[in-house]
Amino acid sequence: MIRTASKPVSKRLRLSLQIALATTFVSLSTGCVGTANRGAELAPVASAEAQESNEAGSTVQALVNLGPRVAGTPTAEQASQYLIDEYRKAGYQTQVQTFTYSKFRDEGSTITVDGTPLEGQALNGTIAGKATTPLVAVPNVGRPADFANLPVNGRIAIVQRGEIPFTQKAENAAKAGAVGLIIVNTEGGTLRGTLTGKPTIPVVALSRDQGNPLRDRAQAMPTTVSLVVNAEERTITGRNVIAYLDGVTQPTVLIGGHFDSVAGSPGANDNASGTAVTLDLARRMAKTPLARQAWFVAFDGEEDGLKGSRAFVEAAQPQFLSGLKAMLNFDMVGVNQQLQIGGSSSLTAIAQPKASIPKSVVNGSSDHAAFAAKNVPVLFFYRGSDANYHTPNDKTVDPKLLNETSQTAMDIVQQILKVD
Numbered sequence: 443m444i445r446t447a448s449k450p451v452s453k454r455l456r457l458s459l460q461i462a463l464a465t466t467f468v469s470l471s472t473g474c475v476g477t478a479n480r481g482a483e484l485a486p487v488a489s490a491e492a493q494e495s496n497e498a499g500s501t502v503q504a505l506v507n508l509g510p511r512v513a514g515t516p517t518a519e520q521a522s523q524y525l526i527d528e529y530r531k532a533g534y535q536t537q538v539q540t541f542t543y544s545k546f547r548d549e550g551s552t553i554t555v556d557g558t559p560l561e562g563q564a565l566n567g568t569i570a571g572k573a574t575t576p577l578v579a580v581p582n583v584g585r586p587a588d589f590a591n592l593p594v595n596g597r598i599a600i601v602q603r604g605e606i607p608f609t610q611k612a613e614n615a616a617k618a619g620a621v622g623l624i625i626v627n628t629e630g631g632t633l634r635g636t637l638t639g640k641p642t643i644p645v646v647a648l649s650r651d652q653g654n655p656l657r658d659r660a661q662a663m664p665t666t667v668s669l670v671v672n673a674e675e676r677t678i679t680g681r682n683v684i685a686y687l688d689g690v691t692q693p694t695v696l697i698g699g700h701f702d703s704v705a706g707s708p709g710a711n712d713n714a715s716g717t718a719v720t721l722d723l724a725r726r727m728a729k730t731p732l733a734r735q736a737w738f739v740a741f742d743g744e745e746d747g748l749k750g751s752r753a754f755v756e757a758a759q760p761q762f763l764s765g766l767k768a769m770l771n772f773d774m775v776g777v778n779q780q781l782q783i784g785g786s787s788s789l790t791a792i793a794q795p796k797a798s799i800p801k802s803v804v805n806g807s808s809d810h811a812a813f814a815a816k817n818v819p820v821l822f823f824y825r826g827s828d829a830n831y832h833t834p835n836d837k838t839v840d841p842k843l844l845n846e847t848s849q850t851a852m853d854i855v856q857q858i859l860k861v862d
């Protein structure tokens with residue numbers, strides 16, 4: 443298998459995807475040799491037609507077989523290489539756009555009282571740290587006045603969630619001299635909060651069921667706790683795989699979907715399904731003149747907050763983006779009968795007869811949002827909620843639904859490009 447040619451594109455080179463194509467995006471050399479048939483697990487099929495219709499299913503299977511494709515991991519890189527190979531076999535040139543971002547990881551944070559560990563949840567962005575001190579129950583939510591006249595200096599404080607941002611609670615606690623802060627949830631379940639600034643003390647959350655008794659106890663009698671916050675900020679390198687026919691520098695449609703998945707989930711529906719439909723469209727279009735109007739992108743880092751699609755639009759020149767009549771995003775299209783298509787009204791009008799058009803789409807939830815934010819007309823193809831979403835059970839899709847999605851999208855692309 444060829445691995446040598448996918449030279450990454452520097453994030454700094456943001457001249458334009460258009461100019462960049464000629465100058466800074468480095469083309470992969472041609473001549474991809476046959477690689478191991480990673481879709482071989484699927485049952486053999488009889489006719490040529492049937493064989494074709496199994497291709498998207500094989501793509502999902504191949505991606506799922508790799509394991510969870512968490513951005514920045516070797517598995518995600520293997521997935522990107524698999525996609526490069528497949529696009530090249532379909533006759534496309536490929537580029538890898540690399541980009542970096544920082545990602546917080548909680549590596550286990552605990553609060554121990556009398557030798558019994560409670561399960562803490564480090565707030566996103568907290569510094570790591572450990573301390574063993576008496577615990578000070580601070581009334582209310584941790585406003586500056588709540589700390590007045592309390593012996594917080596050099597000690598760990600415990601406050602309630604709510605009313606003011608987590609960061610402010612932490613800054614107020616640090617100002618009062620606290621060396622750590624515990625925030626107790628006011629709702630059932632785990633509190634997964636994010637700090638916006640960088641407070642100087644470790645901050646950890648406790649569930650209501652564990653936190654309230656601890657606070658009551660600290661109020662009633664001297665209580666010593668050991669706080670351990672194990673967390674780190676890592677720099678992740680993501681990889682968008684971009685495919686286009688030789689010489690196509692200004693597409694009119696950009697078709698994509700994210701190939702990364704969350705930790706612990708094989709991401710069959712979310713989103714090997716959309717990755718496979720994107721590749722399937724590239725294969726179908728390769729046989730038609732439509733291919734000269736399209737770029738195909740497998741986005742990375744979506745699960746970390748649309749990082750890949752944002753990096754793409756940031757690297758693109760305004761003219762490249764304004765030359766796009768449509769960005770089509772496929773996310774979770776492998777389960778549920780009813781295809782749904784959301785997005786810009788000019789385009790959903792075209793898609794109308796072919797799918798259910800929801801009144802409102804949560805725009806922030808997938809890669810089309812990055813394009814919509816740059817005024818590119820978007821269509822978002824999805825099939826609604828999935829019980830296996832972000833779980834280890836997201837491991838199968840219905841190949842028929844992939845083909846239906848791709849056929850519908852093909853019809854829509856044809857219409858978009860017809861209307862001028």
Ligand code: BES
Nearest residue numbers: 712744745747748773774807808824826
């Ligand atoms: N695939 C989901 C978005 C989605 C949900 C599409 C339901 C279709 C139906 C996506 O990967 C995701 O999990 N998005 C996050 C937000 C993202 C910015 C991390 C979400 O929706 O919470």
Ligand code: ZN
Nearest residue numbers: 712713773774
């Ligand atoms: Zn997704």
